[in-house]
Structures are given as C-alpha cells and as structure tokens.
Amino acid sequence: MTHFSGQNLTCIRSERLVFEGLDFTLETGDALVLAGPNGAGKSSLLRLMTGLLPPAGGTIFWDDQPIEEDREAHHQRLHYVSHLDSLKPVLSAVENLTFWSGLGGGPTDRATVITALERFGIAHAADLPCRFLSAGQRRRVNLARLLARPAPIWLLDEPTTALDSEAEVRLTSAVEEHRASGGLVVAATHSDLKLRGAQTLALGEPQAVA
DSSP states (O other), X not given: OOEEEXXXXXXXXXXXXXXXXXXXXXXXXXXXXXXXXXXXXXHHHHHHHHTSSOOSEEEEEXXXXXXXXXXXXHHHTEEEEOSSOOOOTTSBHHHHHHHHHHHTTOOOOHHHHHHHHHHTTOGGGTTSBGGGSOHHHHHHHHHHHHHHSOOSEEEEESTTTTOOHHHHHHHHHHHHHXXXXXXXXXXXXXXXXXXXXXXXXXXXXXXXXX
C-alpha cells in the first residue's frame, strides 16, 4: 500500500512561523483538503510536499523513505498544479502539454494529449496559442497535465480558480477516478469539490518567530 506522510513539520517564511508540529498521513486512494484563511500556509505545505521547499523542521516520507534522499524520484511521482499559470503563451495547448509530459518522462504523442484535453472540455482549442485563451480555458489546459502523464500524487493549489461549474464537475470526476486507481490527492481550495471521504487539515494564522 502506498504511504505518503509528514511528521512534525515546521514552516517558516519571511521570519513568520507559518505552522509547526504538523502531521499528515495519506494512503492508497486518499484525499486531503487543506483549509484555512489566506496566509495560513496551504500553498507552503504543498510546496513542502513537492520537495521544492525544505521544511524548517520535520520530515516528509514516501513509503517510509524521506523524500530528500531521492528528490528526482519524488518529482517524477507527482503532479503539482499551482495557483499560478505555468503555460507558455506562445505555445499551443498541445505543445504545452507535450512539453510538460515529456519533461516528466511521460508520453508525448498527440493522441494522449488530445484525450487529456478532451476530458477537461478544451480539445477544441488544442492548437491555439495559449495567449488567446481565457483564464478559465488556460486553467483547463493546466489541469489536463494531470491526465497527460500518469503520476500517483496530485498536489493542487486552488484548482478551481477561474473554472465554471461544468469544469469543476470534470475536475471532481478526474480526481475520483485517480483515487479509484490508487492515486493520492492533496488540494488547497475554498470550493467544495465534494470528494468522497476526504480528510480535512485546517491551518491557522501564521505567527511571528520569537
């Protein structure tokens, strides 16, 4: 059984104690929703989970191995979709997804990429440069990265930003299918994704470092 966990995590940003003594445990098919006000550390915790930001204290494990022991392997096992737009505006949706999939060692054939775009209802804009897409369309393309290359961990930072209700339904469906196949999902969101049996981790206001 897959096991992804953090023990006694501490995060400090700009001389502010964001959180300390934080634990989480996810196993095959689990989902964790991060809740709390802006600045509470939801995005910071996601970055700790990616290995992009080292914790000030504590350890994150994948199957009981600290992720820092093999960061490259950890990066290959996850998708991180931040709240920022990661698309290259001069490239088309297909070209962007092909780039991201290939970067992660995934498939780069057009058929796989188009299927991922279809799942998020944006295949009709597959060959348009992303600078011509609306914010909601660009978000759908970003989320289609999740399906273009398989990865067991999905880390999602405000994934519903700019999405309409129909796109949110597509996202929830994709997340639940991923969980049903044994994948893990962590989402920081103010929207109710209606994830079956999801855990919730509530974060509080950051404090000044003494």
